[in-house]
Amino acid sequence: MSASTTPSLATVEGVDVDTRHWINGERVASATTFTDVSPIDEQPIAEISAGGAAEVDAAVAAARAAFPSWAALPAAERATILRRVADGIDARAEELARVETRDNGSLLRSHRRGVMPRVGMNFRFFADWVENLDHPDGEIRGHRERVSYDPAGVAAIITPWNAPLMLATWRIGPALAAGNTVVAKPPEWAPLTASLLADITAEAGLPAGVFNVVQGTGAEAGAPLTAHPGINRLSFTGSVPTAGTIATAAAPNIVPLSFELGGKSPLVVFADSDFDLAVSLAVEQFDNSGQVCLGAFRILVEDSIRDTFLDAVVERARAIVQGDPRHEDTDMSCLISRAHLERVDGFVQRAKGAGAKAVLGGGPNDDLGHLYYRPTILVDAEPGSEILTEEVFGPVLTVQSFTTEDQAVEMANSTRFGLAATLVTGDPERAERVSSRLNAGTVWVNCFFVRDLGAPFGGNGKSGIGREGGTWSFDFYTDVKNTVFAPHGWNAGKGAR
Template sequence: MIEVEGVKIDTRHWIGGERVPSVRKFPDISPIDEAHLGDIDAGGAAEADRAVAAARATFPEWAGKTAAERGAILRRVADGIDERREDLARVETRDNGSLLRSHRRGVMPRVAMNFRFFADYAETLAHPDLEVRGHRERITYDPAGVTAIITPWNAPLMLATWRIGPALAAGNTVVLKPPEWAPLTASLLADIAHEAGLPAGVFNVVQGTGAEAGAPLTRHPGISRLSFTGSVPTAGVIAAAAAPNIVPLSFELGGKSPLLVFADCDLDLAVDLAVEQFDNAGQVCLGACRLLVQEGIAEEFTARVVERARALVQGDPRDEKTDVGALVSRQHFERVSGFVERALTGGAKALLGGGPNTGLGGLYYSPTILAGAEPGSEILTEEVFGPVLTIQTFKDEDQGVRMANDTRFGLAATLVTGDPERAERVSARLNAGTVWVNCFFVRDLGAPFGGSGKSGIGREGGTYSFDFYCDVKNTVFSPDGWRSHG
């Protein structure tokens, strides 16, 4: 047991409705000041086996409940999240360095919504019967089994519950492997779920590194579904591990999204959207880190974005005035620094930032805007995942679209224009799972979410989630043959 921001947190795994210790531990370090928050129990194959066994044992009971019965429990989980919203916000800010004000106002309310929305949706999930040659075809959504969920550190609780919510609402049981760089709110969620009356074994948490705790889950024969959010290389390893068991996968992977700014746009709006990309210190998979601006307004747009970004307040994310916090770990800090250093050596120019925030020290990297990078260079093609934006210019619509699509990723794209017809034309040509027109980060939970290209496999949200977390069954009834023999 440790105490973080006045909140007591059990550092053991949660398996089969009880706390389970491990001999081995791993340290949890806060990005804010690199303070040691505590030692967390580190799981491996034994803990993964135990968690999957617990989830499989309780699966028939949970799957046998009606959607309404499951929904009632999941809504109590959501209520518990709301009641502990401040605890969850403070702990996650300390653990992963994201802004406390964002956790309070947006992230933790969304965590609760992930349970309520899918609990409600499951109760209305239905497909109209089909008819062929007088035969009736009934389509149903059957629980699939045990779902393994492996989540990232940039929004650990929100991104975990975005998968846990529909998996449980569908009637599956869950084993969660939280990120080792930010594991604490997963432990609190286990407490909240238990207090809400979620049966033992329905939700399990196995902590540890990807290699030691995640890998045994990905290759486990007892898993029926696997959801992963993270990097492309790790996804390849997971896919290979899951392949022998023919486990369906849902992957949300990297991004290198464009913000495409046309000369006919509302320039104030375009500048606002560009500066918004520094949210969470740029550690956002959907972030539009490539600013592509039409030549006629490029000079003014660039000057205004640099001026606005320079005014951002960087510092302790627990301070309500802070706009940009720290990067999550020393390892990630060095990775981001390396990208920028290589870009500058290669001829790019830093219009803003370009290095660590020496006034703050630690893991604080200055908001950075780079121009003049060589087409095809690393800084324009690889995901940096930090507070680093690049600016490029284009002449006309065709060139702008080509540059926007010149990436192996396809998670999202943002388009800013004052011409509705251009908005229709360009959005149809952009290769992305989500396209925002004159807005950013707006999405109903019923809408499909996922990436094209190297940004992922599959879609989740609304019915799309249940298509994945369920076995969709077709039962065909003949109009004849109802008379029994004799």
């Protein structure tokens, strides 16, 4: 950690980060602060301005004032500015990577190789898309009919700590491209890269008030934002209980919602699969210490290969190098906070108490201390038990076996979630049959975590509301309008109404 040089500035991994809010193109301090702690060693790294209703009001007012002129800009001009934002992200990718690693404990090598390039792409992709957004013209009984995408207004965007910058820009990019203005609330457990993003947007020429950042806790800053009558769209990524609270707060304002919530996704492995691929996909679920909503943490394997498969996964997982995420050879790091570690361990200990057996891990990594939790694999869990139905959000896999295809599908669909599913099989016909029956917004067949940004993304059931990506994002962040033109004025149009 680096010490703060002023009350509003922290130096983190050699990068200066302003810890005040970003409202109407200016830095705004609050009377109170909260401490940002790095999960790597549980040391404080910054004092962050703690926003509340006053800061939310100011940010929403700024966004509403900036909206008319930003919305009126031609799409090509908005796209040009957003491409400059993308260029700024790319130019500072190394700084963003180092800061986010220190802030939330995710692997530095992952940020360098994949996450930060995707952050820039989130702006560049939607800048390109809005310029080519289809505005179809049609004809009905001699009349011209046109569909257009009108900016909705102010978008509130609340994002989580497991991939704070990537998941924020996945929403901020299309919201701004569509002509909306934005008030973002970053996660209190990892707020720093949102502040750096504000600097980048200003350097790129984004007008004051178009993008605003209010920091703070969910109770103090998130609650007034979700209930604010000046909000026209609300996007949230997080837990099911918090989503329920947000929906209740937003309901009186009739605000359209986009929720990406939890998952309890299955990895279904048939005996005819590519064995090494299936083992690799299972071990891959320990990525980001299991703090991934899309992770396939329920391994369902055909019983004829169950023992061989389990042995191979355990052997491969034993080779995972756990440690400081800033080191290039580290494969798995820490959990986000002490409270979250205790939550994850609570799931594991209750499962073991109910009869499940840990064939790998099963508790904190005492050799490393702090917030490091061992890669854990549990077997023999009781069907329908908590460990098989509730999201743990940690490095905990369960392994179950099935006999028939129908049983595999039934087990895969046996939770209230429906975010994703992964299927491994060597039979193309089975791949078609089973994938069509899986209850999930995304199904991967013989692969994992591959998706074009233009494809729809979202979950079924308790995994969320709505879809985003490509045109689906613009469907949400705009008011879609249909206009019908009479061919020769009012009288000609009168008879066709």
